[in-house]
Amino acid sequence: MNAKNKTFEQSMTRLEEIVRTMERGEASLEESLKLFQEGTELIRCCGKILEDAELQVKKIMTAPDGTPVEVEFEHEL
């Protein structure tokens, strides 16, 4: 439905996991280096998603059969 948001949410969850694991200091040095790399990439990716985001606003109308139809909603931000 909102792929970017889904990616963002999953990335944030994974990031929190990575930071927790690294802070516990139980991973081997090699694993930690890998986690650091993965985390850094996720942070870059999340930052970019946030930066590029633009609020989408749709008005829901009802089709004759009752199903919802999205139409543009004029708005000023």
Place this chain on the structure above:
Amino acid sequence: MTKEVLSISQLNEYIRGKLDADPLLNQIAVRGEISNYKMYPSGHHYFSLKDESSVLKCVMFKGNAMRLRFRPENGMKVIAMGKVSVFPRDGAYQLYCSALAMDGIGDLYAAFEALKKKLSAEGLFDPAHKQPLPRYPGTIGIITSSAGAAVHDMLRILNKRYPLTQVRLLPVRVQGAEAPGEIAAAIGYANHYQLADLLIVGRGGGSIEDLWAFNDERVAYAIYESRIPIISAVGHEPDVTISDYVADLRAATPSNAAELAVPDMNALQQNLDAMSGSMAAALARQLKASRQRLEMLANRPSMQKPTGYLEQKEKALELLKNRLVSAQTQMLNRERHRYVASVSKLDAMSPLKVLTRGYAYAQTEDGTVLKSVDQVEAGQQITVSLSDGRLSATVMKKENVK
């Protein structure tokens, strides 16, 4: 008789002047029931206010009428504010109404309390029933009027805080008799078609009558039954409606609802920076610890002089070798001595040596060495061995010594 004769207009103007000069009539509030209500195309509203025995004509001009927060209807009990003055053309005084408020607010509060009690007993406000809000809502459904300021406030804040979300506006009327049904239907509709991860239901501020749709039990049940979490956002801070009690979260205002609905982008960015820092710090700590361990290992003697171990073992081997060799030598010497001693002993005991000293030994014919006279009989042949040869002899006689 001699008094001045006035025209009608003059009289009416005179009376108007009298009334207008009266401070009480200039700013008055009057309670009554609306009747003969008419709205003209001009935008002016005309009606009467009555009680059991009297009637008062009223007019409300377009400018004031536009500020009305409800639609006046016949039979409605209201309090009208304004001034009493004369309409000279008709020679009639009337109330020039500047504001109208619904009377019987007390009744509304009583109804509110009764409904609150009933729904509370039914468990509609049960904290255990409240659903958690999604941390990062992908789609937010807003159920409110598409015309009000509330929706724009919300969109502005959502865009500023978390533009990653998508908004679906489900326009409804938020006041008047149709409002509760529309709001409840929109909540049900959003659930049926799964239109959002989170719903904001509400409207901007207004009078208690304006907000009344959110005190309707149809709306309350719809919120309660929603599987999509709902933030209730009705009116201003002090306004509390039944919807607020039933919703999963109550926001003080629509703007506040938008703030509660999504995380703040700036905070998220800061959070990302902090996580970056945490990771770097954790990695640095681990690197430092690893380096310290490495140094500790490197400082051990075995690592400082890696051949030391071998040399030590070599020395031990040499020592063992020497011990082995000396043990071997000792043993050989010992054996040699024993051999020599044995040989000389043997030599001393050799029968040949004894024979040279004059001894002899006798044997029967089958070679048996004679040790006793009982071994032979007289007349038997024997051989006697001496150091340089043998004698064949015959036993002449036997004689026992003992």
